[in-house]
Amino acid sequence: MSIRNRYLLVLAVIWGPCFLGATVCYALLLRPQLDHKKGLEAKVAHYKEQHARALQAAKEKNQGHLAAEVESLQRRIGQFVVSLAEAPDLAFKIGELANEAKLGSFGMRPAHRSGSDTLPHLEHVGQKHVDLAFSAGFWRFAAFLNTLERHHPVLFVETFAINRPMEQHTEPQARMELAVLVEKPPGLTGGMQ
Numbered sequence: 001m002s003i004r005n006r007y008l009l010v011l012a013v014i015w016g017p018c019f020l021g022a023t024v025c026y027a028l029l030l031r032p033q034l035d036h037k038k039g040l041e042a043k044v045a046h047y048k049e050q051h052a053r054a055l056q057a058a059k060e061k062n063q064g065h066l067a068a069e070v071e072s073l074q075r076r077i078g079q080f081v082v083s084l085a086e087a088p089d090l091a092f093k094i095g096e097l098a099n100e101a102k103l104g105s106f107g108m109r110p111a112h113r114s115g116s117d118t119l120p121h122l123e124h125v126g127q128k129h130v131d132l133a134f135s136a137g138f139w140r141f142a143a144f145l146n147t148l149e150r151h152h153p154v155l156f157v158e159t160f161a162i163n164r165p166m167e168q169h170t171e172p173q174a175r176m177e178l179a180v181l182v183e184k185p186p187g188l189t190g191g192m193q
Helices: 005-060 060-075 088-098 136-150
Strands: 104-110 125-135 155-163 173-183
Touching: 005 060, 088 104, 088 125, 088 136, 088 173, 136 155, 136 173
Parallel strands: none
Antiparallel strands: 104 125, 125 173, 155 173
16 A cells, blocks of 8 residues: 555545534534524514514604504495494395395395304404395396395305296296305404304
8 A cells, every 4th residue: 555545544534534523513503503593583684674664653644644544444344344233234135135126036044054154364254144045037136146246345145056947937046145244243252143
C-alpha cells in the first residue's frame, strides 16, 4: 500500500465519523430549531399585521368608514335572513304569493328533516324548511318559482318535482321544498326550536 493510499484511508477513517456525527447533529438538533424559528417568525409577522390593522382601526377617520361598512353589511344581510319580527308572518307571505300566482289546491307544512337546522359556523342564523304542494300549469309554476326566488328576504328553492296528471283536463301536481334563513333569538346557540 502506498503512502498516498494510507493517507486517504486515515483521512476517511478520521473524517468519515466526524462528517456522520455532524450530519446526525444537524438532523437531530439544528433542523428542528430552524423549523421552530421559521414558525415563530411567521407568528411574529401575523401579530405585526394584526397590530397594524388595530392601529388603522383606532384612527377616527377609519372608524367612521368601518362603521359605515358594518351598517351596509347589516342592511345587506336583511335581504337574505328573516328577522325575528317577520318570522311568524312568513307563512302568510308565502300563501299570498301562491294566491297571486293562482295556484290550485295549495298546501304548506314544515319539512321534517333529519339533522340540525343550525348552519355550520353561524351562531345567529338558522334555517327552516317548508314543503309546498300545489297544482299549476307550467307558466303559473314558473311565475311562482320566479316570485319565490326574487322575494326579499330570499326564499331558497331547495328541490321541486312536477308530476304529470293522469287525467287529460287536470293540472300537473307540484311539490317544492323551500329553505329560509331565520335569525335566532339572542342567547340561543344550539339548534332551532
